[in-house]
Amino acid sequence: MSQTWSAGQLPTIKAWQAGARGEIVNLILQTILKRLALGVVTLFFVSLVIFSAIQFLPGDFGEAVLGQAATEETVAAFRRELGLDQPAWQRYLDWVGAVATGDFGTSFSGRASSGVDRSRPVMEMIAPRLENTLFLASITAMVAVPLALFLGITAALWRNSIYDRVVNAMTLTSISFPEFFVAYILILFSALWWGLPTLANITDGMPFWEKVHKSLLPSLTLTLVIVAHMMRMTRAAIINLLASPYIEMARLKGQSRIRVILRHALPNAWAPIATVIAFNLAYLVVGVVVVEVVFVYPGVGQLMVDAVASRDIPVVQGCALIFAATYILLNLTADIIGIVTNPRLLHPK
Amino acid sequence: MSEDSKQNEGKAGDILLEMRDIRIEGWSDEKWNPIIKGVDLTLRRGEVLGLIGESGAGKSTLGLAGMGFTQPGCRITSGSIMFDGIDLVKATDSEKRALWGSRVAYVAQSAAASFNPAHRLIDQTVEATVAHGLQGEAAAKDDARELYSALTLPFPETIGERYPHQVSGGQLQRVMTAMAMSPRPDLIVFDEPTTALDVTTQVEVLLSMRKIVEEFNTAAIYITHDLAVVAQMADTIKVLRYGKEVEESETRQMLTAPKEDYTKSLWSVRALHKEAQPSDDIVLSIDGVDAAYGRGLKVLHDVNIKVPRGRTVSIVGESGSGKSTTARVITGLLPPMTGQVMFNGEALPAELSGRSKEQLQKIQMIYQMADTAMNPRQTVGEIIGRPLEFYHGLKGAAKEQRVLELLDMIELDETFYDRLPSEMSGGQKQRICIARALAAEPEVIICDEVTSALDQIVQEGILKLLMKLQEKHGITYLFITHDIATVEAISDEIVVMYMGEVVEQGPKDEIMSAPYPDYTKLLLSSVPEMDPDWLTKLAESRDDTA
Structure with missing residues (x-):
């Protein structure tokens, strides 16, 4: 009948088991490559948008740099x-063509009417700043993501309890300011009681732990800002599944x-959680x-704002492209987590 | 199972589960409403008790209460549930958790929804056994594979490595039985385990479930709305209605001599019968139709069906046989790849948009889910009035007058005129859908599983109404269903479909009697009968021929 299997299917079952792992890896690789290709296309459109947006900036760049x-x-x-x-269009093509070969151009700043050219390549300016930004992002993420998952899972576990309400209220408060x-x-508290450095002016040669120490306050601030969103999605995604028949069965x-929650709800909740984390x-x-700005942290955000103010177009364009690439890569990661945690996609019939 | 296992210590015949005057309430509409209103239940070791009743009778609630479980939003207000000396009403959560998955187990209705999509079948099968420390993981998995084999699952050695979505519904249901049996519980609660399955699959699942329950002498509560099914499984049957017991007796006695009229109404559709009348006046014919969805696989292969005027033609088949696709081709929702639909001797345009208003009007459709087929924000007057206005241009008082006439035809009074769908029962809603189809004054009505979601007694009412309308107005029905009892009750002709092909078409009496093509025979023989020995006999006869 509909579920009796013909003899011819027997070898396919064996093959399916033997080849399953290889196929799965292949499938994931294929998806990654497809998404990466799509990401490049997206970046191309983003470059168009960035370039056109800059054309609409008021004022003449030459005048802005050289002065009245x-x-x-x-x-x-x-x-x-x-x-x-x-x-x-010529400038756009030149720029995109150079970027495609890894050359983000040369900064406008540093050139003066004096004739001495002290301008630097854009990458040279962005790289150390980007490193700092990624450093701050990493140490924040290492605290914030596990914390958010822990709070979300425990809030789902004891939902509607005092604990759940307190966690919700606190995270909502921190995100609302x-x-x-x-x-x-935080600077006020720190100055009064904690004795943490309120200036996060880290430099290149600083030892690792000193960097961490200096970055504590900005990192804490960012943690407070992002935990609520991730925690609430974790809680909601889990609670959403708790009404499923397979949870009742468990x-x-x-x-x-x-x-x-950990074994039956969470494995099915990763996709939405990963999206929000990304x-x-x-x-x-x-x-x-x-x-x-508040903590005088030398990150890439400050660099971009300064570049906008000084009409340093190559730097602005470079930063914007890097930001876009960050979004694309992180979303790609979230998608892959969604696929890897979904047996329907990972183990097709 | 380990030697010191606490199971099966008691002798067969000892009382395992005893409920006394149990009362359960559920929270809805801002108040506590009684669901179970004082029911007693006694189950002995090794005994199978059937709980039967219509939707809303409280069978599932009572069955789950037998495990000491109440669904969220429900509470036990009084009474006692003694499971082998443990009072489940007073037991703490952790005491109950120690029982669940070790001494009592549950088999749910929807296997597809009750398996966690993220884990392999065998891991889920042995989860409870391992977590309760009854067996080590390796031993439990070996045992699970033996259970798969005992439950006649294909590839018992490897099927456990699959994920739930990779096996069929009937297989999943058997894996779930293996999962329940893995800890060798004293009691298994089966909650409508075969309701979602096709009849031919149901037979196989019933057989394997019965075999394994007998083999391990497990006590069971078997919940269903189908008396013929429960008769195959249960030693004793308890009939529930509105949260109260109607009667309880030994299975054979229940079938031969039910004490209460209500019990008899549970097989009321089976009592319906219509004398088939042949006719050669063909109103609708489907000629050589092939169809596919999108660019996918072909789902219909050279389908030919002739529908005589003023008669009822039933299309029967299992899920996936192409019944509903045929209906979509006739209505023009799915243009066929080849072939055509002839109506009154003229070919109908394949596309819905190519058909004239008159052609649309002459073929109407009624759906399975009356709920989703009506706009929940429109009143009955608007719902029935719409086709009157669209096809016949009726307005104002004339329209209202006609709606009231139609309500009268479907045996509802004028107070329904202003009601919303949410203010009616399932049967009433289906009647409104019938009236809406009638409003167009069609020649042919396609009924797609219109009674499948309804209780027996309501089904009977709807079927009687449809037949009455046919007599009075000469309407032709194309009746799509998987339920053979319904087919028997109403058809003149029967079309049997399987895998997108017409296996057989002919007058009812011819199709329902030998000689049958293989598939028709399998289908008809798989329909449970009101005979407690039916399944046993069927298994024997199939073993003989196999």
Whole structure:
């Protein structure tokens, strides 16, 4: 009948088991490659948007750099030197073509009417800043993600209890204040009682633990900002599954509450949780300029804001592209986690 | 099982589970409503008790209470549940958890939903046994493979390595039985375990479940709404209605001499019978239709069906046989790849959009889920009034008058005019859907599993109404169903479908009597009968021929 298997299927079952692992790896690789290719296409469109947006910035770049006193000839010469006299599409193609070979161009700043060229390649400016930003993001994520998962799981475990309410109220409170406010409150506490450094002006040569020590307050601020979102999604994704018949079945097998959640609910909840975590990690890289400013942290956010102010187009474009790539990569990771944790996708019929 | 296991210590015949005057309430509409209103239940070791009743009778609630489990939003208000000396009403959570999955086990209705999609079948099968420390993991897995084999699962050695979505519904249901049996419990609660299965699959699952329950002399509570099914499984049957016991007696006695009229109504559809009348006046014919969804696999292969005027043609088959796809082709929702649909001698345009208003009007459809087939925010007057306005241009008082006439035809009074779907029962909603189809004044009505979601007694009412309307107005029905009892009750002609092909078409009496093509025979012989020995006889006759 419909579920009796023909003899011809027997070898396929064996083959299926033997080849399963290889096939799975293949499947994941294929997906990653497909998504990466899509990511490149997305980046291409993002580059268009970035470039066009910058065209709409008011003011003349030459004038902005050289100052009001510059003569028309100097400005014209300067524009010619930077290639700003070329039509927009030409400049765009030049830029994209260079980026494709890894060359993000040279910063506008450092060039002066004096004639001495002290300008630096964009990558040279961004790289150390990006390193700092990733450092701060990493130490924050290492605390915030496990903390959020722990709070989310325990809040789901004891849902509607006092604990659940307190956790919800506290995380909501911390997310409701603007981050600079949280930052200043922490600085106040620190100055009064904790004795933590309130300036996170880390430098290149600093030993690792000193960097960590200096970054504690900005990291704590960011943790407070991102935990709520991740924790609430973890809690909601788990609770959403608790009404499933297979959860009832697990309970009727006599499994403890914590085991029901960890073994039966959580494995099916990873996809939405991973998406939210990816979103928040992306924020840690691209959205922390305010916190950087408050703590004088030399991150890439500050660099970009400064570059916008000084009309340093190559730097702005480079930062924007890196931010876009961060989003794309993190979302790709979340998608892969969604696939790896979904047996329907991982083990097709 | 280990030697010092506490199971099967007691002698067969000892009382295992005893409920006294149990009362359970559920929280809905902002108040506690009684679900179980004082029921007694006694189950001895090795005994199988059937709990039967219609939806809302409280059978599942009572069955789960036998394990000391109440669903969220329910509470036991009074009474006692003694399981082998333990009072489950007073027991703490951890005391009950020690029982669940070790001494009592549960087999749920929807196997697909009750298995965790994230884990392999065998890991889920042995989970409780290992977690309760009854057996080591390796030993439990060996035992599970033996259980798979005893339950006649294909590839018992390897099927456990699969994930739930990789095996069929009937197989999953058997794996779930193995899962329940793994700790060798004293009691298993089967909650409608075969309701979601096709009849031919149901037979195999019933057989393997009965075999294993007998083999280990496990006591069981078997919950179902199908008396014929429970008769195969249970020693004793208890009939429930509105949370109260109607009667309880030994299975044979229940079938031969039910004390209460209500018990008899549980097989009311089986009592319906219509004399088939042949006719050669073909109103609708499906000629050589092949169809596929999208660019996918073909689901219909050269389907030919002739529907005589004023008669009922039933299309029977299991899920996936192409019954509903055929209906979609006729209505124009799914244009066929080849072949055509002839109506009154003219070919109907394949696409819905190519059909004239008149062609649309002449073929109407009624669906299985009356709930989802009606706009929940429209009143009955609006729902029935819409086709009147669309097809016949009726407005105002004339329209209202006609709606009331239609309500009268479906045996509902005018107070229904202003009701919303949410204010009606399942049977009433299905009647409104019938009235909506009638409003168009069609020649042919396609009924797609219209009684499948309804209780027996309500089904009977709907089927009687449909037949009455046919007599009065000469409507032709194309009746799609998987339920042979319904087919028997109403058809003139029967079409048997299997895997997208028509196996057989002919007058009812011809199809329902020998000689049968193989598939028809299998299908008909798989329909449970009101005979406690039916399953045994069937197994024997199939063994003989095999």
